[in-house]
Amino acid sequence: MEANKIKGESKSIVLSNGVELTYCERGETHTEIMVCGAFYFHTAMPLVEKLAERYHVYGIVMRFDGEASEKNADGTIHWGRQWGKDIYDFVQSMGIKRFHYFGKCHGTVPGWYFVKEHPEMLLSFSSFFLAPHVRPQNSNHWFELLSGNDTTEMMRVAMKKPEGLKAKMEEMAAIGDNASNPAIPQYAASPEKLWESKEKCEKALKTLSVPIGYLFGSEDPLFDDYLDSNLFAIRNTKGAHTVILEGERHLMELDEPDRVVREVFSFIDGI
Template identity: 25%
Template sequence: MPYITVDGADLYYEEHGEGDEIVISSANGFHPTYPAALAQAPTNYRVYTLQTRGFGRSGRLDEAPPQGYLNRWAEDVIALADHLGAEKFTYTGISHGGGIGWVIAHRFPERLKALLSVVGTPHLRYGVTDSSEGRRKIVDNPGNTEIIREAMAQIAGPTPEGREELREAVMELALATKLERDPKEARINQGMPFPEAKDNDALREVLSTIDVPVLILGGMRDGVIPPGSSVLAGAAVRRAKTVLFEDEGHWIAKESPERLVREIKLFMDELDGTALPARNEALSLAGGEAGTV
């Protein structure tokens, strides 16, 4: 099992695939599907998943890092990239893992080829910047099955029609993971990216300084990262592309990873200049003219 030692902590990571495109993701824990799916066709990337310090097989934390959890975890991702010899890499993260990516994009933009943010744009500001309501319920009630299930259902959002059985299976797996965590893990509250931004105008100003290609993938039914969060970030970041799924919520990466992979494939091909030609170019290649039918 591969580990990297960073500032006295042994951090656990896994490698998926053998492609040339390096993708790093970090989170408290990973669902079996995404982001490992990016190591398979049609993307075939080389994917590294880094478990955040304080959780699972990574080293424990006796106290909160002085720079804050998200900043500490972002620095750990950079350390892994250095260990891998990856001067530039693509980062993808889900929810709190997406928050890590936004911190990297803000603090270490020169290291990123792109940020792929999955239901992970910075929370909208309503006077609270320490965490979402659902997250606070989970942190404040470790081991309480009923409250944690209720909080996770709130975070996930309404269940799409026809997906009830899958949602229940995902819920049971997520609930078991939460209940199995030791007390130190269960009480970690990572907070929000950019807590210094106390309102949405201040958040928009911070995001406007980010100069990295960003793909924002969100769900219209998300119970913690509402579509307004994705729209705010997409409008503030100059090189952002925003895709919102009407019938998806906060658990899109667990329930519909193939939809994420398709959008990521297109976005990365556009960055590399290998995507299908734009309409005007396609018309020109076919001997037609733009605007003709």
């Protein structure tokens, strides 16, 4: 059980395939459900708590090990699809039929899995700080920062408020070194890999039926790393709602959780 990846009360469930998933549950008095996937819920918990003021929120930890049914042709695990399949199995086990999905960065990948495989289950999808990448990458600043040795510099670029650094460092100490896992760069920033080709992903963006909300920060290095793809998604995702917040960086859920949640609610209210 990966309880250390959740700050506060956590639960677990054993799926029919024997895999154990750790999750948090907030806002149980609400009837409308929102599902969130993430590698961990520490500095993101204020955001979860604010979402739970309006929704019954399930925050599910995306795993890196255990039994896997989603494989590549060479037999290796397709973690992008596996994260989506895990959450599908979770909502099935819970008897959840339809829900809103919220994902931030890597947490968007299961949402895109549902867009592709089970769109009828999604009431809406808040795909924040990340869109599928169907155009060539512009730069690699974000992952260079992640793989570097200067954690303080990476955090400075990632957040506006210096006081957030202490909380982020405490989070990293609690969860361990996720950045060394090859699933991080290979699948976490690449929801387009859920499709057989970028061309098929592009076609899906232009024809999808799920309400999609995009949010980006103007000073997020990951936004610039995939600038051409992000602009393409903004302009070509059918019916998309898009907001670019001036001055916000990649960890805006830590800097400005209220601002992020306001954009979630604004998007859903406008559907």
